[in-house]
Amino acid sequence: MSDRLARRYAILLRVLPPGARRAEMLGTLTECAPPGRTRPTLREFFNIIAYGLRARLGRPASRAVVVLAGLVAVASGLLGAAGAAAAGWTVAPSLASHAAIGTTVFPGLQVFGGGDSEPFVSSGDGESTIYGYVDYWVKNTDETRDVRTYAGGARDRLEAAGWDVRSDVIFSQEVASEPPTSTASFWATKGDLVLSYEGVYWENRAWYDSDGAASYTLSRSAPWWLTALAVTGFTLGALFGWLLTGWASRRTEQKPSRSIPASALAWTATLLTLFTTLIGALWSWNPDRPGDEVIWLGLHTLTTPTGAFILLLALTALAAVTLRALIPGALALVVAGGATWWPTAALASCTPSGPPAPAPASAVTHSRLAHVYIAQNSTTDQRNLAEAAIFRVWGTRSLWFHYDPTDPEYRTAYCNGGHLTTDSGMRMPYFWDVGLSSPGVFPALQAELTQMPGILAVRQAPE
């Protein structure tokens, strides 16, 4: 038996909870070791780690505690991965620097759109979460109205430029619909970028309506380092969850009045985490996209209020173990609550004199909301034409007209959410609340509308 071996065993035995067992087991291990051995065998190594992790849970005769600790480890691993991924996505590469792709897809045509997007946004119908994307499009020409041929050409040009085309061109034509519609789509990837192409042609449209567009959206794929970050987050989270369960289990071993509520809460929080991740992933999963998105969408679900609720449950479980454990959590809640409440309290009322000045660029970089202001004395024709113009912009998703000064939207449009004093709203221009597909659609909206009669201002508004 060498001193070096004993030292190595001693280091390994720190995986056991502190106590006399470490020294006792060191004696047994060194007695078992044949002369000349200088390091633990692989089998010993894993056996000691497994025993140490088990011993940290206490309750040697219980199997339920092992199952709970395992599930808690998975759940807290997911929370750790979700936290790491959320932090990683905030520094994910910008989508703004890819305008050159437009020349490849639409050579010789004027390309609209661009800009950047947040990593995750809600889908058009608000039902699910999707990867943030930016829109690029051209107004239909004779060439692009043949949607199938043009999509085929775009696909070939992308392939020649090194893109990996991931699907056939899917063409559909609805002749019996109003208007008759032809669409052609495909998707492709290159590096960390995902491109979804869609060409649309609506027939028999009025002169003031758009007859569709050839378009594509660009979104990110998780870069490799994000995977590494999430795996690290998972490992640390899982280890933390296991050790925390062990701590709680040993502390409440002889106290059923504490261990029953604590474990019931822990089971709830754990199952909620697993279900939230699973449902979040499957709910938003789109099979016509890279396969790893299902994981990131699942992790993203945990950063929503459900995640906060889970943490609250976990905190309550710890409170059931010992009230002292609640103190750091309660402090964090107070700080978080204060931070949320503070800006709301600062909302001041105002007396607007007309459409607001453009918001600072930093406040609207990722905003998909615009306000179009039109004079109160504009004619019905002018309003109808303006509405048609708003819908001619390919990325327009929704449109609401506001003309009632008591409408809460007046506060957002004119007063940063504060009240409008006395009757000042009565004299303010009417406006549309325009939902955009992506933030970069705004310049096209502005270009389409600014010169129209009756239009007073077009502003991108903070969401």
Next chain:
Amino acid sequence: MREPTFWILTALAAVPRHGYGVIREVETLSQGRIRLQAGTLYAALDRLSAEGLVELDREETVDGRPRRYYRLTSSGATALDEEATRLKAGAEAASAQLAARRRFGLGLSS
């Protein structure tokens, strides 16, 4: 009862032993077939203590290291006795069936 547990109880049946003593005795009794890992042994000892089948006998210090001796409790002896009876019944049943097989003229290897 799993096999390591059975052998640990067996090793402690006659006299109290410390960890290394149990490992060595199990190896001898099983004719070298079972060589317990320290982690497996202590996990089983923790569990058996919690179930009241094994308890601490005494503690000594040898070469500056604590050495704890464990002994079988009376309920541990009962549990081991029941297990031994069960295994014996199982072994007898198997032997009887194998004897019948031989009577039909079938060997042990086909």
